Amino acid sequence: MHLHVIFPLAISLLLVLSPAAVRRCAAQERTGDAPPYKPLVSPLARDSATSLYTISIQDSGPLIVDLAGPLVWSTCASGHPTFSCSSRECAAANGDGVTPAPAPAPRPSCRKRPNCACTAHPCNPVTGRCAAGDLTSSPMSANTTDGRSLLPHPVSFSTVASCAPENLLQSLPAGAVGVAGLSRAPLSLPSQLAARRGLGSRFALCLPGVAVFGNTTIYLMGFPLELTAIIGRTPLVKNPKRSGDYYIPAVAITMVWTSSGDTPAALPPRALELDPATGRGGVTLSTVAQYTAMRSDVYGPFLQAFDAAIGAPGTVKKVPEVAPFKLCYDTWSLRPLKRLGWDVPIIRLELAAGASSNWTMYSGNSLVQVGDRTLCLAFLEMAGGGGSDDGPAVVIGMHQLEDNLLVFDADNEELRFSGILRGSGATCSTFNFTA
Numbered sequence: 001m002h003l004h005v006i007f008p009l010a011i012s013l014l015l016v017l018s019p020a021a022v023r024r025c026a027a028q029e030r031t032g033d034a035p036p037y038k039p040l041v042s043p044l045a046r047d048s049a050t051s052l053y054t055i056s057i058q059d060s061g062p063l064i065v066d067l068a069g070p071l072v073w074s075t076c077a078s079g080h081p082t083f084s085c086s087s088r089e090c091a092a093a094n095g096d097g098v099t100p101a102p103a104p105a106p107r108p109s110c111r112k113r114p115n116c117a118c119t120a121h122p123c124n125p126v127t128g129r130c131a132a133g134d135l136t137s138s139p140m141s142a143n144t145t146d147g148r149s150l151l152p153h154p155v156s157f158s159t160v161a162s163c164a165p166e167n168l169l170q171s172l173p174a175g176a177v178g179v180a181g182l183s184r185a186p187l188s189l190p191s192q193l194a195a196r197r198g199l200g201s202r203f204a205l206c207l208p209g210v211a212v213f214g215n216t217t218i219y220l221m222g223f224p225l226e227l228t229a230i231i232g233r234t235p236l237v238k239n240p241k242r243s244g245d246y247y248i249p250a251v252a253i254t255m256v257w258t259s260s261g262d263t264p265a266a267l268p269p270r271a272l273e274l275d276p277a278t279g280r281g282g283v284t285l286s287t288v289a290q291y292t293a294m295r296s297d298v299y300g301p302f303l304q305a306f307d308a309a310i311g312a313p314g315t316v317k318k319v320p321e322v323a324p325f326k327l328c329y330d331t332w333s334l335r336p337l338k339r340l341g342w343d344v345p346i347i348r349l350e351l352a353a354g355a356s357s358n359w360t361m362y363s364g365n366s367l368v369q370v371g372d373r374t375l376c377l378a379f380l381e382m383a384g385g386g387g388s389d390d391g392p393a394v395v396i397g398m399h400q401l402e403d404n405l406l407v408f409d410a411d412n413e414e415l416r417f418s419g420i421l422r423g424s425g426a427t428c429s430t431f432n433f434t435a
Helices: 010-016 019-027 088-093 108-112 189-197 296-311
Strands: 040-046 053-055 063-066 072-074 133-145 150-163 178-181 202-206 210-213 232-235 250-257 261-264 283-285 292-294 328-330 346-351 359-361 367-371 374-377 379-381 394-396 404-409 414-420
Touching: 072 133, 088 133, 088 150, 150 189, 189 210, 250 296, 261 296, 292 296, 296 379, 359 414
Parallel strands: 063 178, 072 150, 283 394, 292 379
Antiparallel strands: 040 053, 040 133, 040 210, 053 063, 072 178, 133 150, 202 210, 202 404, 232 414, 250 261, 250 346, 292 394, 328 374, 346 359, 367 374, 404 414
């Protein structure tokens, strides 16, 4: 059986939210939902057309999950409430993404109109397009949980969110009404829940299946033990240039296979290291990128190492590449495994000191089937080689995150990770969504 961020705790958001906003939010809480609040749980669904994941937590419709998103945003009905452009909520929405900005000096228009509406700037993480929208209060609802199953009573609450025009939904799943940002920013969904409801600093994602907000144990049907206590953990790395993103301290990549031994990727020195001065490099996580993307100086050696490892026994047959992938193999030349897919080299992402284990990827996360007899290595080269001044070296995408329990723990400034759960008898889809 194989089991294996830091977002600074936004308790300070209690100081960011104005008393009037807190009263508005409190008025929307369901009767009987009183402190101490219980952890919240919500299902995650994969959209087959876009491969994006949605969370069913906003009353108006599903939101896509964006680990790097600083805001909750959606389309709004007419007559929605707004925050003043001189409010602290407005400062947080237009601050640096982590530390709430001080309340800005009122603009000249605000001196004349002290209740002018705050403008936020939500962005579509797929297209990169941004727009202006009112900062508002958004009604939400979710079930409470004890980590094993649902508790009897769902609860209603509200969050600070941005409105967005309909055309900002381009390239998102049909029916989605916006985005749930999960970054370390003070107005992200987990930061607001930690501050507003006192749920603690942790939140967990298990794709596709479940999101859990709050400090709680987590059990999945098919595996008898509590998972958060036994899975791997690693410190997270701060990137001052991309302050909301989650980075892990990787130092090397090695292919591990009983048929060929260990085959390290011959990366340039410090290729995976994050440069805190420039923000360049490092390994980050994404729930928007479908497959892991690598900078060209990492991608080339990685491909060579995997191909050398799988080709060493001389029994695995390569087939022509299928775009966008570069290495593909004939399934008839591979040996199937009972639970973990195919007998191929394991990809081991070696983590720096402080991690309890390395992050290993079996075939269920490393390969994708593109034809009846064709499996391809599900890793891509970054567009343009990924040579931007502050870009990451590796972005771990959704395919590599699927069926992994990920617990983001701000109190301990760490990420807990299970590796692929399939070998344990559990999957991300086996959370007990019954009361």
